Amino acid sequence: SQTIHQWPATLVQPVGSPLSLECTVEGTSNPNLYWYRQAAGRGLQLLFYSVGIGQISSEVPQNLSASRPQDRQFILSSKKLLLSDSGFYLCAWSRQEAGAFFGQGTRLTVV
Amino acid sequence: GENVEQHPSTLSVQEGDSAVIKCTYSDSASNYFPWYKQELGKGPQLIIDIRSNVGEKKDQRIAVTLNKTAKHFSLHITETQPEDSAVYFCAAKERDDKIIFGKGTRLHILP
Numbered sequence: 001s002q003t004i005h006q007w008p009a010t011l012v013q014p015v016g017s018p019l020s021l022e023c024t025v026e027g028t029s030n031p032n033l034y035w036y037r038q039a040a041g042r043g044l045q046l047l048f049y050s051v052g053i054g055q056i057s058s059e060v061p062q063n064l065s066a067s068r069p070q071d072r073q074f075i076l077s078s079k080k081l082l083l084s085d086s087g088f089y090l091c092a093w094s095r096q097e098a099g100a101f102f103g104q105g106t107r108l109t110v111v
Numbered sequence: 112g113e114n115v116e117q118h119p120s121t122l123s124v125q126e127g128d129s130a131v132i133k134c135t136y137s138d139s140a141s142n143y144f145p146w147y148k149q150e151l152g153k154g155p156q157l158i159i160d161i162r163s164n165v166g167e168k169k170d171q172r173i174a175v176t177l178n179k180t181a182k183h184f185s186l187h188i189t190e191t192q193p194e195d196s197a198v199y200f201c202a203a204k205e206r207d208d209k210i211i212f213g214k215g216t217r218l219h220i221l222p
Contacts, residue, residue: 006154032208034210036212043212043213043214043215044155044200044212044215046209046210046211046212049209049210051207051208057209059209090154090155092154092210094204094210097142097143097162098143098160099143099145099157099160099202100145100157100210102147102154102155102156103154104153104154105153
């Protein structure tokens with residue numbers, strides 16, 4: 001069966017520090033991968049999605065970037081965090097014409 | 112791109128009654144519509160889905176309907192129970208595998 005791992009679960013970072021959140025998927029190959037952010041208003045905002053290694057689509061211009069160095073690894077990064085980057089970050093994977101399965105999320109607080 | 116609208120934002124129903132959540136989408140090319148349930152502090156969980164070639168799907172107390180002509184789909188929960196209290200999200204998946212979510216409905220089941 002497929003599983004998705006996302007870490008860390010909680011992170012407190014100072015303004016201006018770098019960020020790296022990692023997500024890995026097991027039990028499938030060539031998945032679609034997604035990063036979402038969920039702010040206090042509970043909506044899920046699509047940040048990045050990837051249909052293959054090195055293929056990243058950015059949905060919202062912002063202070064973040066994503067990379068997919070391996071087939072089942074998706075990384076969300078920032079060089080310098082802003083206060084507005086605080087939120088609940090969710091990684092997900094899917095197959096074509098099927099739903100997405102989410103990790104447990106990372107709660108990021110920028111102080 | 113796709114835009115998904117979800118209503119209501121909050122819904123309170125008496126235990127045992129039915130709950131209905133409605134969504135509309137804008138991109139007629141979207142072909143897959145999943146629904147998610149999110150409990151506090153956790154990632155969303157896929158609970159039911161429907162593809163564009165189907166009008167209705169049922170799984171025990173949960174059903175989803177799709178009207179492609181009107182571009183709207185709905186989630187129906189019958190015989191609601193306390194454990195149904197959560198935030199529910201609808202979503203639409205485009206042909207390029209991008210998944211766009213509605214803003215969510217907070218469902219309260221009243222004793």
